[in-house]
Amino acid sequence: MSDPRDPKTSVPQRLRSVSDYVRGDVRSLAAYSTGEQQPGFVKLNTNECAYPPSPHVREALAKIADESLRLYPDPTSRHLREIAAATYGVRPEQIIAGNGSDDCLTIVYRTFLGHGDSVGCPWPSYGLYDTLAGIQGAKVLHVDYRRSARRWDLPDQLAHTGARLTLVANPNNPSSTLTPVSQLRRIADDLDGVLVVDEAYVDFALGTDPAASMLPHLDAHPNVIVLRSFSKSYSLAGARLGLLFAAEPLVAEMNKVKDSYNVNVITQALGGAALQDRAHHAQVIARTLAERARLESELTALGWSWPDAVGNFLLCQVGRRALEIYHALRDARILVRYWDTPELNQAVRVTVGTPDQNTALLDALRKLM
Ligand SMILES: Cc1ncc(COP(=O)(O)O)c(C=O)c1O
Numbered sequence: 050m051s052d053p054r055d056p057k058t059s060v061p062q063r064l065r066s067v068s069d070y071v072r073g074d075v076r077s078l079a080a081y082s083t084g085e086q087q088p089g090f091v092k093l094n095t096n097e098c099a100y101p102p103s104p105h106v107r108e109a110l111a112k113i114a115d116e117s118l119r120l121y122p123d124p125t126s127r128h129l130r131e132i133a134a135a136t137y138g139v140r141p142e143q144i145i146a147g148n149g150s151d152d153c154l155t156i157v158y159r160t161f162l163g164h165g166d167s168v169g170c171p172w173p174s175y176g177l178y179d180t181l182a183g184i185q186g187a188k189v190l191h192v193d194y195r196r197s198a199r200r201w202d203l204p205d206q207l208a209h210t211g212a213r214l215t216l217v218a219n220p221n222n223p224s225s226t227l228t229p230v231s232q233l234r235r236i237a238d239d240l241d242g243v244l245v246v247d248e249a250y251v252d253f254a255l256g257t258d259p260a261a262s263m264l265p266h267l268d269a270h271p272n273v274i275v276l277r278s279f280s281k282s283y284s285l286a287g288a289r290l291g292l293l294f295a296a297e298p299l300v301a302e303m304n305k306v307k308d309s310y311n312v313n314v315i316t317q318a319l320g321g322a323a324l325q326d327r328a329h330h331a332q333v334i335a336r337t338l339a340e341r342a343r344l345e346s347e348l349t350a351l352g353w354s355w356p357d358a359v360g361n362f363l364l365c366q367v368g369r370r371a372l373e374i375y376h377a378l379r380d381a382r383i384l385v386r387y388w389d390t391p392e393l394n395q396a397v398r399v400t401v402g403t404p405d406q407n408t409a410l411l412d413a414l415r416k417l418m
Contacts, residue, residue: 056173074186077226085384091409093400094384096222096250096362098284099340100333100403102319106285109318123316125304129312132321133292135266142297145304146312146320150249150278150291154181157274157293159306161214161243162187168214171203173392175222175247194224198356198366201226208239210307215240218247219263220254223386223398225358227254230263237270242301249291250360252282256334257359264294271296275293279402281333281361283323290320337361341401347411351418362400371395381413 068076084095126146136140147153155175162168164186170178172191182189190210195202201224207215215236220227237244246263254261264275274295280286290312293303312320323330341361348355348365355363367374375387375397386398399410 055144057154068107072186078180078183081177083126084386085357088270089382090379091383091402091406093402093406093410094386094398095284096281096285096360096398096400097400098281098333098337098361099406100336101321102284103328103329105322105326106319108385109322110315113315113318117314120314121310122312122317124309124311126312126320127390129317129321129324130292132314132324136324137294139264139267139294140297143267143294143300145293145295145300145307147291147307148311148313148316149280149289149291149294150247150276152289152307152311153276153291153293154178154305155309157214157243157245158182158185158187160299160303167210167212169207169210169215171207171221172216173223173390174216175218178216185345194221196356198354201356203228203230203232205236205237205337208236213242214245215242216247217323218249219261219277220248220250220360222250222360223362223388223393223396224356224364225250225360225362226356227258227261227359228275230266233263234266234270237273240272242273243272243275244270245276249276249278250281250298250362251277252330252334253361253377254359256338267294267296271299272301279323282330282337283320284333285316285319285323288316288319290316324416327371327392337401340404340407343404343412344399344401344407347407350413351414362398364396364398366396368395372396374414377417378410378413381409383410385410 050280128140129146131142133144147156147311158181162185167188168182169190171194179189190212192204192207195204201221233246251262263273267273267275274293277292279290315354353365353367355365371394375385377386
């Protein structure tokens with residue numbers, strides 16, 4: 050049987066475009082866009098920690114032996130999970146380690162969402178929730194936050210979208226706002242589905258509110274999954290590590306879909322060392338919160354405002370000049386985050402940096418405003 054020919058190129062139509070073989074869901078996907086990386090810039094655009102990791106992390110790195118590099122890592126990150134279980138008061142069987150909490154999210158999506166299923170989340174929130182849904186061929190149901198100058202309140206309708214999987218970032222990104230755990234527990238009870246509470250930034254919130262995490266309530270809610278990241282308060286964004294916590298039967302199912310060796314041997318060791326240095330962790334949080342308070346008082350003096358923030362970043366409402374401010378800061382070699390979307394295009398998100406970085410930002414803004 051002969052192939053029909055493309056009249057313009059005389060190439061057999063069968064070979065016209067390799068992209069024709071790509072799944073439709075992927076072709077129509079808008080790729081997730083990460084924050085810009087520019088060496089030598091003051092980087093306040095991706096909510097990394099301003100301070101270095103624990104010195105114990107560096108010691109652990111120095112001890113990585115040739116032998117452990119030669120062999121595959123423990124596929125279950127057993128030792129790291131034991132340390133995490135002791136730190137967080139859960140059982141190791143309730144934990145999966147991931148290559149960043151993004152990997153934990155991928156594991157969750159693969160486990161719960163098939164083609165045509167739906168996933169719900171309040172909006173605006175972390176953009177990757179949408180991208181991962183697109184990859185699974187799942188539909189996203191956004192429920193808008195109830196927004197006022199100082200608050201972003203979670204709408205109770207979130208429990209009634211009919212979605213199989215519902216995600217809440219708490220604290221939320223990009224708003225840095227916190228939903229009370231009592232409301233999340235109510236939503237978990239009302240849902241006919243699974244609730245993921247993404248606590249990437251919760252350690253900063255716990256610095257002032259010891260009841261900010263859903264983790265202590267895991268046993269009371271068999272349909273809840275909690276995620277933690279080492280990219281923020283543990284200063285290990287480059288090493289890629291996240292933890293997923295859930296009831297054991299859910300963990301057993303999710304373990305089936307994770308990549309076998311998803312956390313490398315170096316990261317497993319660094320994560321354990323970081324978790325065990327509680328004093329360093331507390332100090333990083335205290336320093337970040339102190340710098341956030343300074344930034345807040347100086348930005349207030351400049352006339353800026355933001356919803357009440359509990360994370361290591363502020364979603365500054367700056368009005369129509371947002372894009373201009375973003376570009377002017379970039380020209381001054383300072384990166385902040387800007388989104389050209391109707392919900393966020395009057396704001397810039399600013400990560401709390403070191404004292405020097407924050408001073409550089411404030412000096413640049415004083416010249417600009
Ligand atoms: C809400 C939220 N969840 C998850 C992540 C991803 O974290 P990780 O670096 O652990 O993959 C981020 C990163 O910015 C985030 O803002």
